[in-house]
Amino acid sequence: MSTPWQRTAEGANLLGPDGSLAVTIFEEITTLANRHGAINLGQGFPDEDGPAELGRIAQDAIANGNNQYAPGKGMPDLRAAVAEHQERFYGLTPDPETEIIITTGATEAIASAILSLTGPGDEVLTFEPFYDSYGAMIGLSGAKHTTAALLAPDFMPDLATLEDGFSPRTKMVIVNNPHNPTGAMFPVEVLSEVVRLAIKYDAVILTDEVYEHLTFGPRHIPVATLPGAADRTLTVSSAGKTFSFTGWKIGWLSGPARLVAAARTVKQFLTYSSGTPFQTAIAAGLRMDESFFTDAAATLRRKRDILSEGLRAAGLDVLPSQGTYFINADTAGLGITDATGLARRLPGLIGVAAIPVPVFCHPDGARRTRSLLRFAFCKKEELLEQAAGRLATLKDRM
């Protein structure tokens, strides 16, 4: 399996799958959406801010002079709040001193873990489609990116062949649950098989659980809670998704002290420390009443349903989404097998923008997913209704 992310001959930049410098299709679609005044359901960020009280806490923190570097591993109060959150929701008890660091979004947690623990000669296994930053970071680390296919319509891996993705060189396996871009949530059988194989091949598990609270039925199962997992699992999460403050870029990484310490050696030189006044606010957010978390998921579920309805009315096959901001739709029923081409035309055609799923894949996976589009539904209900209306005109305009 090839990796689409490679160094240039000068070793300076990353090259994307088509050989161009790594300006992503996200930017291209956003530019097209802006040019056509389209409703942008491409990138996953909410169009409404999170709880006003958290905004006020951040403003107070700025007004009260909390504007200098936070400690490198994060403010003690936020590390304590992350530990309390892990215990309250999952019964996990990480030590805030040695087993948690605060990062600049989940992105930096992922980068720090991959860059500190893997390198040339190692393999890193992800499911495919995969969140794009894994591929880029594995490319930067110099490790080889191997994949295990998630199969539509429910985007589960084939457990009978999952072991084929592992080898004695597998240094890390990355799990993303709930899963972007598909909205799949992996049941305990899948997660346990990943853990079993990680133990067998002595691999670290990096689990990205940024959508842990944005689920529409199934209970979220943190990998670290499974038997045998805790000692080899680094868990990533982020305030961006849970609290609808994606621009604050506050994330965290937790796991055994030796792995967290390794990641910190890289985090230290990526950013050193992360947004001081926002850390204070997110500590309060993590301590909010349980109803905040369940209400946020229920609101998002309604949004998912509005968009699903619109996609169905457009003649698309809607694939199940059990969590995240995203839902996939299959364009094959409309006779379209090139979702990437369609994604480039959609903003001009009907004034809606979406992301083609093949961008989250290597070439083989891109062929498997070539008719799929990813739509984000973390937008105001009125906007989603409007998008649904526009989508309903798709068949007539093609």
Ligand SMILES: Cc1ncc(COP(=O)(O)O)c(C=O)c1O
């Ligand atoms: C699966 C996944 N991981 C990580 C991130 C990045 O999170 P953050 O904004 O906290 O860096 C995202 C954002 O879209 C995501 O979807």
